[in-house]
Amino acid sequence: MQNAQFDVVVAGCGAAGLSAAVAAAEQGAKVAVLERAPIEERGGQSRYTEAYLRMKSHDDVTDDFEQHIIDNSSGYVDPDMVQEMGRPAADRAGFARAVNMVDPDMLHTFATEAGPTIAWLKGFGLRFDFLPTQFLTKTQPRLLPVGGGLALVETLAAQAENLGVTFFYDTTAEGLEQNEDGQVIGLRARHKGDRVRLKGQVVLACGGFEGNSEMQTRYIGPRAEYLRPICKGAYYNRGEGIQMALAIGALGAGDFGSFHAEPMDPRSGVSEPSIFIFPYGILVNKEGERFTDEAPGAVDAHYERVTRRIYEQRDGLAYVILDARHKQVPNYRLALRTDKPPFEADTVESLAAQLAVPPDRLAATVSAYNDACRPGQYKPLELDNVATVGLHPPKSHWALPIDQAPFHAYPIISANVFTFGGLKVDSDARVLDSDGLPIRGLYAAGEIIGLFHGTYTGATSVLKGLVFGRRAGQDAALRRNAP
Known part of the structure; x- marks a missing residue:
């Protein structure tokens, strides 16, 4: 089994994973990116999407951004739970620290960091504009990267390569490794049948489970056989990242029984x-x-x-x-x-x-x-x-x-554009455990973050990947030498 040591190991090469890799490498971290696809197909769903962004300007999200997500954040909510969630995380009652609803702090970070994230991307030469969309009637503006998701993938990948990030293509993450204190210290993967062990903090950015018929049937139900992924990149999203995190006690979030329908x-x-x-x-x-x-x-x-x-x-x-x-x-x-x-x-x-x-x-x-x-x-x-x-x-x-x-x-x-069920994270994209506490050394970004219930808040998925990918990479790099 091949062994290699890194500061940050990113599973996934879409907009979220590449944002994490670049952000960590900018801080001087030694970074690896695992991509299940070959190099010519890298990028997952990000490669194929137009990457609509729910923003009214290059600096600000739309006026309804946070409220729309909150309105579709869970089913029938205990009013006492709403009150507790409005308090600082450390002061919340125990029953409110690990619930399947949107954390206000995380959502506020999502909204406020969108503009700075776009500015960061512009620094790599990416351009954004309010281009025509497929919607003949619409309620909200949508900012787009010129060149769509493919431009995001290729530009960020080039930036990562320039910063010395190591890429492992045709490589699938299989499981997380922990030390005796429960800290995530690396992951196990396979490359064309060979086993690979990569040490370092881990960022899971490998999407949902729209490419896994067994998980779709288990969570969405038997009618899932009538669903089809929206693009070929989605077939690479088979849910291993969710499974390996849940296996070590990560907290699930979002509606596992639903998905973004188009x-x-x-x-x-x-x-x-x-x-x-x-x-x-x-x-x-x-x-x-x-x-x-x-x-x-x-x-x-x-x-x-x-x-x-x-x-x-x-x-x-x-x-x-x-x-x-x-x-x-x-x-x-x-x-x-x-x-x-x-x-x-x-x-x-x-x-x-x-x-x-x-x-x-x-x-x-x-x-x-x-x-x-x-x-x-x-x-x-x-x-x-x-x-x-x-x-x-x-x-x-x-x-x-x-x-x-x-x-x-x-x-x-x-x-099935993407599944709603995933992992719960805090404002720094740290994955939380079943008590609502961060699992040291483990981050998540992109569609693997469980956030949505009911009706999807349109044009927020790619933005979620960009914002929390960057947050994950930055925080992981800062903590790389922490005990």
């Missing part, structure tokens, strides 16, 4: 073949029946809850039915990331036959919907309140009749 075309093999055009049509299941309000509000704020309803349908599949009018929506192609053409027909019945949906049922559904549409001032790029009347479920906006041939349809399933 509507995608199951026919496509491209990265993130999303379908966001559904607010301008109707959604039907395999029985040809509507099952949800397709347009409850701006698509960026509501697509996840609509996608979850799609996931609930038979075989986890639905179709968006559109008529010729959807092509009149300005820039409508931005809402279609799939590389597959729509099903097309001159009649609703013919379209149904192509979809293997009962033609008479789909025709009746479209007819009932059309009868419920009422005239109004249609405004496709803003909430227009052009809604159905007397229809269940209703359609709240953009409710135009579907009556102009040719008719189009796209199949939609729910992608």
Whole structure:
């Protein structure tokens, strides 16, 4: 077994892991990065994402940032728990030191460190701008790195290489090593069948478990077989980091039974073949029946809850039915990331036959919907309140009749963008144990941090990786010589 000594060992080579590696190396630490993928595929999901960032400027997060996360931070909360969580961590009652809800101190750090983290990244030559997104209607601005997640990965990797960071590709972390006092002093890994032992403080930045069907079934349930990772990088996220931390007493956090859902075309093999055009049509299941309000509000704020309803349908599949009018929506192609053409027909019945949906049922559904549409001032790029009347479920906006041939349809399933369950950390990204105390020598960053419940706070995942990756690297470097 190969042995090597480092100050900081990072498991994962996405935005979170690379941020940790660079931040630690900047402080003079000797750093290693483990990447399960080969070098040409390094970066995990970060490599494939556009990396939306929920920021209203280069310096500040959006006004709703902290509140939206808090509102989706757990289920029914004991009011006494809320009061305790508002106190300094050291002064909280014992029952409140290790609970599965968002820590206010950690969340405040997340929000306040976002701007400085962007400034730090700019120092490496990365550029950020408010570029067009796939959302035709939106509630919040989104800052993007020019070049997307791939630019983050390649720029940070180059910076790490310049700072002398050692990379181990085709190498998978298997387990943590501790000394007799419980401090994490390294990890065990395998490289193409050979065992490797790397000594040093450990930063786990190896994602969730969307690439592990066994863990998805165990936590999310048997219907997880209808889910698919949003991009090929997600197949590398198999949950070992979570498992090895839980095995030594780490505290779990986030909703292990849930995930970030995004509507995608199951026919496509491209990265993130999303379908966001559904607010301008109707959604039907395999029985040809509507099952949800397709347009409850701006698509960026509501697509996840609509996608979850799609996931609930038979075989986890639905179709968006559109008529010729959807092509009149300005820039409508931005809402279609799939590389597959729509099903097309001159009649609703013919379209149904192509979809293997009962033609008479789909025709009746479209007819009932059309009868419920009422005239109004249609405004496709803003909430227009052009809604159905007397229809269940209703359609709240953009409710135009579907009556102009040719008719189009796209199949939609729910992608598993990332899982919600993970590890609890403090403001310095230190992993906490089941008593809410830091496990010495162990850090976590990125999607492995359990934070979200219910509805994902959009455009915060990559930002979480960047902020807490940097925090983890900085703190680990500072503590590298501590006893």
